[in-house]
Amino acid sequence: MMTHMNDYSKELAFAKAIALKAGEIITKNFIHSTITTKSNLTPVTETDLAISKLVIEEVRKNFPNHEVYDEELQHESHNAEFIWVCDPVDGTIPFSHHIPTSMFSLALCHNGEPVVAVIYDPFMKRMLYTKTKSPSYMNEKEIYVKPGKFILGDFIFGIPYWNLDFDTNKYFKLLFDKKIRVTYVESIVYQSMIVAIGISKAMVIIAASPWDRAAAKMIIENAGGICTDENKKRLTVFGNPKYFIATNKEVHNEIMEIVQKCLQK
Known part of the structure; x- marks a missing residue:
């Protein structure tokens, strides 16, 4: 069955597995991480680069016809039919100062529209994910935005x-x-x-x-x-x-x- 005709269960399982591996790298390097500054004044660490490399290698191995659009190593083009869009460490500034609010993010886009999405908080082990025509979940439990108008204290x-x-x-x-x-x-x-x-x-x-x-x-x-x-x-x-x-x-x-x-x- 062609990838774009299925329900993306295989791709979601892949993304969740990558998120766990990325989370291990983030938590392992949390206390000791070297930071440098890019030309656009945003920070980057060896953790960002290691996770970017992991994602690119795993996508090439498992989905050779897919491309990767990634913050650190590969973001020149986004014209392919299937593109994995990755932020290896979103929140590099808090990460580099040992503040545990950084996240891993990975989405598969088909013709520019997300069809699989995973974000992972490795410090609290909160994995949020969804796919086309599916609810969103956190750790197997369905999640919903908070309903209602604003009230005092919101x-x-x-x-x-x-x-x-x-x-x-x-x-x-x-x-x-x-x-x-x-x-x-x-x-x-x-x-x-x-x-x-x-x-x-x-x-x-x-x-x-x-x-x-x-x-x-x-x-x-x-x-x-x-x-x-x-x-x-x-x-x-x-x-x-x-x-x-x-x-x-x-x-x-x-x-x-x-x-x-x-x-x-």
Whole structure:
């Protein structure tokens, strides 16, 4: 049976196995890790590189017709029919400072759309995963985004502070006026996990790169959430969205109103 005609169970099992191997590398190197800075001022460690190498080698061995689009070693093209999109260590800054909030992320995309997604928190052993036409799960238990409108004491994740066209001060004020708190973790995938498992109702962050959002967006959507860009369009893996907005269905319009007011046209 051709890969694109099956239900992707084989590919999901592969991704989960790779996530466990990546998690072992992350936890093994957690205390002692050498960090260098790339030309774009983002950090990289030997752990990032080791996991990238692992993913590329395993994909070539198990799916020779597939390509890899990876943060560290291989991201020149994303035009193949099947592409594995990988972030080996999302949250390299906390990882390099021994803060345990880094995640592994891997998604298989078919013609640009995720069909398999896995993110893994190796410190708490939380593996979130999904595939086409399937719910999202964490460690074999189905997960759902947190339902309902905002109530007193709710908080959302994300501070889109990197983009100069976003008025962060106004963002804080509009949220605080609604008695909504804002918090932040230096890992897009970790913050996405918090939305997917129903802890926070919303997240507003910079869209960053395809490997930051490929798996996370599919897991949130299959858990009942909505993922859009700043123009209210469904978030894509490839393309150039500036912001990654993830919410439940009840608060999406309210959050989008706030985001629109903070964009400096």
